[in-house]
Amino acid sequence: MKPKMRTIALSVIASTMALSLAACGSDNKGETAGESSNKNNSGSKSNVTLELAISKSSQDSPFIADWLLKEFETETGIKINLQLIPAEQSTTVLQTKLAVNEVPDLIQYNLASAVTDLNLERNFEILDNEPWVDRILNADVLSAYGNIYSFHVSQDTGMQGVVYNKDIFEELNLEIPTSYEEFLAVCEAIKASGVTPVFMPYKDAWAANIWPAAAFADYAAKNDPTLFDDINANKKNWTDIPELEGILDQQYQIFKLGYTNADVLSDSYDMAVGKFLNKEVAMMFMGDWLIQNIESQDPEMNLGLFAIPYGEDPTIGASPLGGQLFIPKNSKHIAEAKQYLAFIASPEIAQKIVDEERYVSNLSDVTTPEQPAYKQEIIDNYITPKKVTLTMDAHTVVDQNEWYRNLQDHFTGSITPKEVLENWDVKFKDLMKAKGVEGF
């Protein structure tokens, strides 16, 4: 090698090394800061800094609001350092942190996903004996395996269905459709008025799951109540039920008939709020959390939610409660982390959060504020008459990303609904077998 070339090669190698060292360096810094604050733990107020890991998509969570962190620090001296994890990596990053024992002191995550992704029983602290537990109204939304593993001041599980713009429906004299044919007729009328009937942001593969997850669950509840148990015990295959194929095809046909945005595989979920605010779209298959996001930007928006109209008189889908706080067993500051939960659970603070977020309170001495109109409607139309079914997600105990990818593949037109279910059946069994579930 000639000297010049050698210099180039060397500098390439040197810069690579420098980069990797720099990466290690920044990690270490966080570690030492945590340790040194631990050693100074002698004054009347604690000097501990708690690490709280949270997905970037949850950055508006009330549990990490500035005022809350500040008040907690003033009262106890305990600082909270936020570790914002990129949304699509949050599972992997948390799994890795837990595996290598570099654990944060608090984690915000969804309980159901913590069971499937994070090995809840092995990694997290049981909270049954915390002071706030006696005041919890609905412990189920915080519990798994018979123990309370998580904390939240709300008990309101999100509802999933069709988010729709009521004003557009009113202008066009449209009724809420309760069958697939009626739904297509509604789409046709909206399309004729120049508005895109349905927004499908299926660049984010999970968004394609709202229709099937609610419809499958409703189908099972009405026709085959043990369907998910049978599938989870390997007594039935995903491919055994032709109706599921039909449900997948329905969603695809809505796209094929031209009732959606043109570029369903390029548009992403974060565009949804803007599309509704600009009245470019009338409907979307999503959870009621989207309505809250839209109305917080523009309170004048008049939105509602109805059940996925895959068949006659469907029920609405209820998703498991998400966004709970967890304490890892290997946290270095378990006592301080528990102190944070107790602080949030204190009647005054909890009331403030519940009021601000308009939650359905989960604490006996915290009152539920008046619900927004859309929520009250869901309560009147679906919850009170008991027309609610837990979505398919609540029954699936393995990672569902491959299912989402197959749904997305369906929309490229390269596979049929039958193949979607066949592919998932193979993957599902692999995952169940690897997890060590009996029967696989």
Add this chain to the structure above:
Amino acid sequence: MHKSKSMYPYYLVWPALIIYFIFFAFPALIGFYYSFTDWRLDRDTIQFVGWDNFKAIFSDKVLILALKNTLIFAVVTVIGKNIFGLLLAIGLNMKLKTRNVLRAVYFSPSILSILVISIIFTPILRTEGMINSLLGKLGLESLAQAWLTNPSIVVWTIAAVSIWQSVGFQMAIYLAGLQSISKEYYEAAKIDGASAWRSFTNITLPLLLPAININIMLTLIGGLKVFSEVYVLTGGGPGNASQVVGTIILRAFGEGNWGLGTAVNTLLFISVSVIAVPLIMFMRRKEVAE
């Protein structure tokens, strides 16, 4: 080589060697072991499972597709980055007034973060994006494509973006190589009546071989290990259409299947070595001394 006093003692190599061992060699060796186990997120114990992980890899059609995509990506980017890089270098080695500016312009994409690249290219490559509307205005609607969402072309699109990004880096290496070739050879060739093409094939190319070798190795290894371009532009989608080995490893880890993920990683390591090491030795022999 004449004898001279060595400037530095050999023990100075130890710190680097230790770091290399701890952060690279040791994890790689441990990785070989883990790829034969059922190491998983939800298991407390790790068991030896023989070749099971590797059997699983070759019976998974998504993984076969990922291997195919990785090869396509590697071949296309090696060819594209080197041919365009060399052409740019030759062009910008000429006496142009703007050559310093142009060099900086062509080099600049390679210092951009891949995330920035994704933010720039995602809207450009949309079905209703800039490229397609430009084609439409030129009357070439028939060439318009769903660049990132058509399963049969998405890998090619990502390869093209990758070429655009790093061609300036390859250009810089070729430029350095070109500038180290003495002008005398060209003058002598000119006197002998050699055409420009003859001087290129008989002087430039042979003397540029070290640069070509480095570039081919860098682009080939980079191509086989591709991850970030695919991850930010499509995440392996739509569906699994643009999965490559790198994103499959992430997928396996995401599913909590660490043993399998490590096995795919081991496979990647071995394939890169099997392809790269003989190639390096072969190309080394072709190099000529000036």
